[in-house]
Amino acid sequence: MRQPLVAGNWKMNGSRASVRALVEGVKAGLDGVGQVRVAVCPPFVYLADVAALLEGSAVMLGAQNLYFAASGAYTGETSAAMLMDFGCAYVIVGHSERRALFGETDETVVRKLVAASRAGLKPILCVGELLEDRENGVTEHVVGRQLDSVLHVSGGLEALANTIIAYEPIWAIGTGRTASPEQAQDVHAFIRRRIAMRDAEIAARIQILYGGSVKASNAQELFRMPDIDGGLIGGASLDAQEFLTICRAAG
Ligand code: 13P
Numbered sequence: 001m002r003q004p005l006v007a008g009n010w011k012m013n014g015s016r017a018s019v020r021a022l023v024e025g026v027k028a029g030l031d032g033v034g035q036v037r038v039a040v041c042p043p044f045v046y047l048a049d050v051a052a053l054l055e056g057s058a059v060m061l062g063a064q065n066l067y068f069a070a071s072g073a074y075t076g077e078t079s080a081a082m083l084m085d086f087g088c089a090y091v092i093v094g095h096s097e098r099r100a101l102f103g104e105t106d107e108t109v110v111r112k113l114v115a116a117s118r119a120g121l122k123p124i125l126c127v128g129e130l131l132e133d134r135e136n137g138v139t140e141h142v143v144g145r146q147l148d149s150v151l152h153v154s155g156g157l158e159a160l161a162n163t164i165i166a167y168e169p170i171w172a173i174g175t176g177r178t179a180s181p182e183q184a185q186d187v188h189a190f191i192r193r194r195i196a197m198r199d200a201e202i203a204a205r206i207q208i209l210y211g212g213s214v215k216a217s218n219a220q221e222l223f224r225m226p227d228i229d230g231g232l233i234g235g236a237s238l239d240a241q242e243f244l245t246i247c248r249a250a251g
Pocket of ligand 1: 009095168172173174175176211212213214232233234235236
């Protein structure tokens with residue numbers, strides 16, 4: 001049985017004050033979430049504050065990015081070990097915003113994935129297609145390529161064994177336009193089949209989250225699908241009550 005996970009990706013939002021209020025709000029409403037694992041991924045500068053606020057709570061901490069080198073002259077970057085040092089359990093890798101806006105390629109994404117996993121973090125690997133890809137009928141080709149870039153490099157399969165995947169169709173991110181449960185399920189099942197071609201055991205137990213305009217109003221119908229194991233939530237994770245409603249829907 002795969003444990004459901006709902007993770008909030010706060011992206012570049014918040015202030016020290018609003019972050020505190022958000023964490024307090026989430027902590028106060030955890031009672032109804034049952035077996036669902038809950039995580040929040042604040043901006044780097046708030047990790048220490050959030051780690052302190054989360055102490056003693058079941059909410060897990062994640063980061064939004066990392067660099068693959070262990071240390072050295074990489075101005076502005078943050079290593080896996082540094083994230084562990086601040087109590088992170090998860091790290092988002094290869095978010096489409098990083099791929100589109102900050103030049104991350106399949107190759108840098110896999111290096112980050114391997115570095116995170118080897119350091120003991122649980123990577124949340126994002127994959128997903130553009131609207132144009134979907135309209136051209138090449139969704140599986142694009143997502144398959146993103147997965148193969150991990151499956152076919154040295155250390156990739158070992159890293160994947162410790163990875164959570166987030167399927168985030170780019171056309172659904174921040175647009176209010178969610179994939180239908182059936183559209184999402186089709187791609188989630190495809191991802192599982194693709195991994196099963198390399199390793200059936202990993203495919204059966206890997207958690208695959210859906211991300212892209214998940215809200216309190218549509219979470220339940222998405223999470224009901226057999227291959228959707230939770231969500232990676234952007235905008236709706238900035239409101240504690242809405243986020244908690246989404247968390248409860250995954251139970
Ligand atoms: P939205 O939920 O705001 O569409 O963002 C999804 C996302 O990118 C999560 O990583």
